[in-house]
Amino acid sequence: MPSEFQLISQYFHRQRQDDSVILGIGDDAALLQIPEKEVLVATTDTFIVGRHCPERTSAYAIGHKALAVNLSDLAAMGARPRWVLLAISLPDSNEDFLREFSAGLFALADEHGVTVVGGDTTKGALSITITALGTVPRQQALTRHGAQVGDGIYVSGTVGDAGLGLQVALGKTVTLTTEQAAYCQARLDFPQPRLSLGLALRGLASACLDISDGLAQDLGHILQLSNVGADLALDQLPLSSPLKTLPPADTWQLALAAGDDYELCFTLSDENFAKLVAVDVPMTRIGTVSQALGLRLFYQGQPQDIDMTGYQHF
Ligand SMILES: [Mg+2]
Missing domain, CATH: 3.30.1330.10 (PurM-like, N-terminal domain)
Incomplete structure (x- = not known):
């Protein structure tokens, strides 16, 4: 050796x-x-x-x-x-x-x-x-504790792909084309750190983190540390075409609770959104920070109840 x-x-x-x-x-x-x-x-x-x-x-x-x-x-x-x-x-x-x-x-x-x-x-x-x-x-680092009532809640890229890729890798029955399966596995194996977006958000985003354990659970960290709540619109979640082939309940479960996407989730005032420069990754507004604590989900304006348990380390 x-x-x-x-x-x-x-x-x-x-x-x-x-x-x-x-x-x-x-x-x-x-x-x-x-x-x-x-x-x-x-x-x-x-x-x-x-x-x-x-x-x-x-x-x-x-x-x-x-x-x-x-x-x-x-x-x-x-x-x-x-x-x-x-x-x-x-x-x-x-x-x-x-x-x-x-x-x-x-x-x-x-x-x-x-x-x-x-x-x-x-x-x-x-x-x-x-x-x-x-x-x-100094002073420009993005943290989890500054979200303000009224801020928009955004995610980069698409969510749930790595979770679907894991299902493919584990041989669970998923009805995807070969190309769709390969796309999801690549999202699982080769996550792209959103570094240029992080730089663009300096001094603008009120809170930010990366999604490693599931959107709902990770956003929950921002809400808890910022002492605020959120209303999320399920119809606004950015989804890739493979995710859209699943029944809505499965799609939402993966998009909200599957880990490993490594997209950024951040909060931003409308005023600061206007100052944001274009970066190499799309970002989508999925909700609004609220005074009422907790995370509420809506689909076409109707409240929804979904299991959002993300990845548990222990
Ligand atoms: Mg992290």
Whole structure:
């Protein structure tokens, strides 16, 4: 088995021109330059195959997704992603896995100008922990606690696709065309962190988070921390064509309660919406922040009662 040092240097040590990295991989720790007047935004996520993605997921997709979920958290804070630290536990030194995994990870890192500045490999059950670091100007970070009564509630992209992709991956009976199934599986395996949207929302959105555990549950965090409620219009939920092929109850369940979409959900006043610049992802208004606490659902103006239990970690 190649040594830890050999593995890291073979798959994760790359020459990259990045002025913010004073010292990268190779010393005991990295030295990083935070831009003046900005603050460090730090997040970490552990990714366990079989738990956070189906066992059959490709090593390339695992590399992408393990990083994507971390970058999505930075996007939700309005941060610019900069640096990544990576800890991998592997049952054996599987070079095929490392080659594909690192290719998937670096493809996404390069797309967003992120530098890997530290790594650690150990022998053990397959598990990947990534720490992503970004920066944001002081006072401009997006948080979960500022939603105001009357603000619009928005989501990016479409919701429920990854949940439907998981059903496909698990072989549950779903009547989709081959193309629709492939689309949903790609949404599950290759979530796109909405970084440009997060940057555009800086200083404008009153609250923001990324949808990892289901729209209803995650929006609930904003409502709770902001001490407000919400009225949501089910007929406004942005849905892909595969989602629309399902019976309405299944569609709403996936759109509201399935996790892994990694779209942003945010609140914005009408005044600030007018100031928002165009970004590379569509956004849809799905409701309004209310004084009355709790989350109420409507379809064509009629109140609806739907099970909205999202992903439970324990
Ligand atoms: Mg998050």
